[in-house]
Amino acid sequence: MRKKKPNLIADMTFDFALKTINLYQHLTNEKREFILSKQLLRSGTSIGANVREAVVSQSRKEFIAKLNIALKEVHETEYWLELLQHTSYVSDCESMLKDIDSIIRIITSIIKTSHENKQS
Numbered sequence: 001m002r003k004k005k006p007n008l009i010a011d012m013t014f015d016f017a018l019k020t021i022n023l024y025q026h027l028t029n030e031k032r033e034f035i036l037s038k039q040l041l042r043s044g045t046s047i048g049a050n051v052r053e054a055v056v057s058q059s060r061k062e063f064i065a066k067l068n069i070a071l072k073e074v075h076e077t078e079y080w081l082e083l084l085q086h087t088s089y090v091s092d093c094e095s096m097l098k099d100i101d102s103i104i105r106i107i108t109s110i111i112k113t114s115h116e117n118k119q120s
Helices: 008-029 035-055 060-086 094-119
Strands: none
Touching: 008 035, 008 060, 008 094, 035 060, 060 094
């Protein structure tokens, strides 16, 4: 495995993707829930994939666009988690919802800073 530079948001979203995969496995194996869990898996792992694409983007415009896609995926993931919680498939997903809040704050801050730096 190659060494990579530490990147807070990339690391956070990778860890979140792992939690999402574990929750997906629990939902499919234990709860026999296949529809909402698949949506959650797709959006929850897409966040980190888009952040990774942003990290290697070729322009500031592409960087901001990829982070905006990641932000949309975060909000979609939050929606699926809330549905799973309110339908009692998941009794407690507060930890993941707190992670989502942190991810939203960080990505929003990065986008805002990137826009400000673009205009300077």
